[in-house]
Amino acid sequence: MEKWRTAERRGKGLDHAAMSADETQPKACDERIDLSVAASYQAENGSITTVGSMESEKAAYAFLPQTPIESTDDHLVEFAEAMRTLRQVAEGKAAAQAEAAEWKRKYELEKAVKAHKHHSLIKGCSNCVKDKLEHLASKLTLETASADQAGCCGNHGICSRQILQDQCPGPNRKSDDDKIVGQKAPFRLSWGLNGDKSGQHKHDFVSFEKGDITTAERSNKQILLKWESPPQTVLFVTKPNSSAVHTLCSEMIRWLKEHNNMNIFVEPRVSKELVTEDSYFNFIQTWDNDQEMKTLHTKVDLIVTLGGDGTVLWAASLFRGPVPPVVAFSLGSLGFMTPFPSEQYRECLGNVLKRPFTITLRSRLQCQVIRDAAKDEVETEEPIIVLNEITIDRGMSSYLTYLECYCDSSFVTCVQGDGLIISTTSGSTAYSLAAGGSMVHPQVPGILFTPICPHSLSFRPLILPEYVTLRVQIPFNSRGQAWASFDGKGRIQLGPGDALICSISPWPVPTACLVDSTTDFLRSIHEGLHWNLRKSQSLDGPAA
Ligand SMILES: NC(=O)c1ccc[n+]([C@@H]2O[C@H](COP(=O)([O-])OP(=O)(O)OC[C@H]3O[C@@H](n4cnc5c(N)ncnc54)[C@H](O)[C@@H]3O)[C@@H](O)[C@H]2O)c1
Ligand SMILES: Nc1ncnc2c1ncn2[C@@H]1O[C@H](COP(=O)(O)OP(=O)(O)OP(=O)(O)O)[C@@H](O)[C@H]1O
Structure with missing residues (x-):
C-alpha cells in the first residue's frame, strides 16, 4: 500500500527572536519575519494526527524550576523531560x-x-x-x-x-494480525474553501514579498476525506442495554456483510451476544485483551457508533493513539456528536463507504497526573486522553477547591470554588456549557478553561490557544482534596502536592459530518439545545 503524508500548518508560534530585538526601533519593511511551525496535520497509513506543538513543552520545561511549589519541581522536571522525549518522535x-x-x-x-x-x-x-x-x-x-x-x-x-x-514510529503494518483483515484502506484528507472540493488546501500565511503577515487564506477549512481504495473493515461500538441499539446493530452488520462484504469488529460483549443469538455472526471479530485492542487502529477503516454522545466518547476512549474516522448514528437524546439518522443507515453508510465525505477533526486532551508521593519514581502514571473534558472538583468535600493553575510559563489563577473544567472545543457544549463556558465550534483550535461555581464575581471563563500546556496543582495548604474525572468517568483523587498536566493530544477524533462541520454544529445547538429560540415579536405595538 502506498504510504503518504500531508503536512499543513495549524498552530502557529511567532518566533520573536527573528523579529527586531529592540522593539522600539521601527522595522524595515523587508525585514525577515519567521513564523515557526508549531503543529501540522498528518495522515499516515490511515492514521490522523495533529503532530503537536513542541513549543509549549519547551516553555513548560523552562519554567518548571521557577514555579513557587518547590517540592514537586523535581518530579515535574522529570515529567517535562519525559514529555519532551515523547514529543521528539x-x-x-x-x-x-x-x-x-x-x-x-x-x-x-x-x-x-x-x-x-x-x-x-x-x-x-x-x-x-x-x-x-x-x-x-x-x-x-x-x-x-x-x-x-x-x-x-x-x-x-x-x-x-x-x-x-x-x-x-507508527503501527507495524506487516504484523501477523494484518492477515486477518487485510490492509487498511488508504485515504486522503484535503482542506478546501467552503463548497470548494477541488482539494486546494495549501496556502501561505506570510507574504515574504513585504514581510507582512496575512491571514487572507484561513488555516482551518472544511476537511474532506477521500478513500484511495475501498474501506474493508468496520468496528461497531454500541450503547449497552438497549434493545433498539442491539436490533439495529445486527441489521447493519448483516447489510454490510451481504452488500459490501465487509469485515466486522465488535466489542467482546457484543460479539458474545450476537454469536449466542445466531451462528450466522460467527464471522465477526473482536479482541481478547488490551494488547489486541491497542492494535485495532491498524485494522479498522471506519468506526460506526450506535448510541448517544456517550457512545462516541466511549469509542474514542478505546483508541489512545490514532483514531479511524467515526460515523456516529443517533440513538440517544441529545446527539451533539451523532449527526447520522439511524433510520437512513443504508444511504448514509453507502455514501461514506463509496464517496468522499466531510469530517470534523475533534481535538482531544491528554493528561498526566503527577503524584507528590511518587515524585522520586521514574515511572509516571499512564496519560489519560479525553474528547470532552477533564474536570477537577471538590467531590464530597465541603470545602472550596483551591487549585493553582499555570499555563506554560505563566501563572493563570487560583480556582476557589466548586472546581475547574479544562475542555476541548467539542466538550464546549457539554459540562463546560453548563458551567457558563462559551459554545465553541469544534474546529476552532483552543482549550476552554471554565470554573465551576467560582467564589468570585469576576472569574469569567477563558479560551486558551491549543498549543499551551496547562498545569493544575493542589497546593500543600489546600484545605480539602480534589477529584479529577475524565469525560465524566474514571474519577481519581488528588492530594496536596499532586499536579495534573494537560495539553492537546496529537491524535484527534475524525468524525464524519452529515453536511459539513459548521452546518452540523449549528444544527446540534439549534435542535439539541434550542439555542436562542424565541417567539418573534409581532408588528403591532407601540410606535417607535
Ligand atoms: N452538569 C452537566 O452538564 C454535566 C455534569 C456531568 C457530566 N456532564 C457531561 O457528560 C459527559 C459524559 O457524557 P455521557 O453521555 O457519558 O454521560 P451521561 O449519560 O450522564 O450524559 C451526559 C449528557 O451530556 C451530553 N453530552 C456529552 N458530550 C457532549 C458534547 N460534547 N456536547 C454536548 N452534549 C454532550 C450527552 O448527550 C448527555 O445528554 C461528560 O463529558 C460531561 O461533559 C455534564
Ligand atoms: N460501548 C459501550 N460500552 C460501555 N459503556 C458505554 C458504551 N457506549 C456508551 N456507554 C455508556 O453508556 C452511557 C449512555 O450512553 P449514551 O450517552 O450514548 O446514551 P444516551 O444516554 O441514551 O444518549 P444521550 O447521552 O444522547 O442522552 C454513557 O455513560 C456511556 O459512557
Whole structure:
C-alpha cells in the first residue's frame, strides 16, 4: 500500500527572536519575519494526527524550576523531560524539519528574487545576476525532494513524506494480525474553501514579498476525506442495554456483510451476544485483551457508533493513539456528536463507504497526573486522553477547591470554588456549557478553561490557544482534596502536592459530518439545545 503524508500548518508560534530585538526601533519593511511551525496535520497509513506543538513543552520545561511549589519541581522536571522525549518522535521532528526547510527555501528564494529586482533597478538587467538567481533557485529546488523522487503527493507546498517514510514510529503494518483483515484502506484528507472540493488546501500565511503577515487564506477549512481504495473493515461500538441499539446493530452488520462484504469488529460483549443469538455472526471479530485492542487502529477503516454522545466518547476512549474516522448514528437524546439518522443507515453508510465525505477533526486532551508521593519514581502514571473534558472538583468535600493553575510559563489563577473544567472545543457544549463556558465550534483550535461555581464575581471563563500546556496543582495548604474525572468517568483523587498536566493530544477524533462541520454544529445547538429560540415579536405595538 502506498504510504503518504500531508503536512499543513495549524498552530502557529511567532518566533520573536527573528523579529527586531529592540522593539522600539521601527522595522524595515523587508525585514525577515519567521513564523515557526508549531503543529501540522498528518495522515499516515490511515492514521490522523495533529503532530503537536513542541513549543509549549519547551516553555513548560523552562519554567518548571521557577514555579513557587518547590517540592514537586523535581518530579515535574522529570515529567517535562519525559514529555519532551515523547514529543521528539520521528514523525513530529521530521514534519517540522521538512516544513522549516521549506520555509527557509522560500525565504531564500524571495530574498534572491528581491536582490535580483534591486540589482535590475540599479544596474539594469544583468545576465550574471539572472544566472546566479537561476542557479540558486535550482539548487534550492534540488534540496527539497521533488514530488516524483519522494513519492510525494505533489499537491502541497510542504511535504515531509520522504523524511518520514523510513522513520515513522507508527503501527507495524506487516504484523501477523494484518492477515486477518487485510490492509487498511488508504485515504486522503484535503482542506478546501467552503463548497470548494477541488482539494486546494495549501496556502501561505506570510507574504515574504513585504514581510507582512496575512491571514487572507484561513488555516482551518472544511476537511474532506477521500478513500484511495475501498474501506474493508468496520468496528461497531454500541450503547449497552438497549434493545433498539442491539436490533439495529445486527441489521447493519448483516447489510454490510451481504452488500459490501465487509469485515466486522465488535466489542467482546457484543460479539458474545450476537454469536449466542445466531451462528450466522460467527464471522465477526473482536479482541481478547488490551494488547489486541491497542492494535485495532491498524485494522479498522471506519468506526460506526450506535448510541448517544456517550457512545462516541466511549469509542474514542478505546483508541489512545490514532483514531479511524467515526460515523456516529443517533440513538440517544441529545446527539451533539451523532449527526447520522439511524433510520437512513443504508444511504448514509453507502455514501461514506463509496464517496468522499466531510469530517470534523475533534481535538482531544491528554493528561498526566503527577503524584507528590511518587515524585522520586521514574515511572509516571499512564496519560489519560479525553474528547470532552477533564474536570477537577471538590467531590464530597465541603470545602472550596483551591487549585493553582499555570499555563506554560505563566501563572493563570487560583480556582476557589466548586472546581475547574479544562475542555476541548467539542466538550464546549457539554459540562463546560453548563458551567457558563462559551459554545465553541469544534474546529476552532483552543482549550476552554471554565470554573465551576467560582467564589468570585469576576472569574469569567477563558479560551486558551491549543498549543499551551496547562498545569493544575493542589497546593500543600489546600484545605480539602480534589477529584479529577475524565469525560465524566474514571474519577481519581488528588492530594496536596499532586499536579495534573494537560495539553492537546496529537491524535484527534475524525468524525464524519452529515453536511459539513459548521452546518452540523449549528444544527446540534439549534435542535439539541434550542439555542436562542424565541417567539418573534409581532408588528403591532407601540410606535417607535
Ligand atoms: N452538569 C452537566 O452538564 C454535566 C455534569 C456531568 C457530566 N456532564 C457531561 O457528560 C459527559 C459524559 O457524557 P455521557 O453521555 O457519558 O454521560 P451521561 O449519560 O450522564 O450524559 C451526559 C449528557 O451530556 C451530553 N453530552 C456529552 N458530550 C457532549 C458534547 N460534547 N456536547 C454536548 N452534549 C454532550 C450527552 O448527550 C448527555 O445528554 C461528560 O463529558 C460531561 O461533559 C455534564
Ligand atoms: N460501548 C459501550 N460500552 C460501555 N459503556 C458505554 C458504551 N457506549 C456508551 N456507554 C455508556 O453508556 C452511557 C449512555 O450512553 P449514551 O450517552 O450514548 O446514551 P444516551 O444516554 O441514551 O444518549 P444521550 O447521552 O444522547 O442522552 C454513557 O455513560 C456511556 O459512557
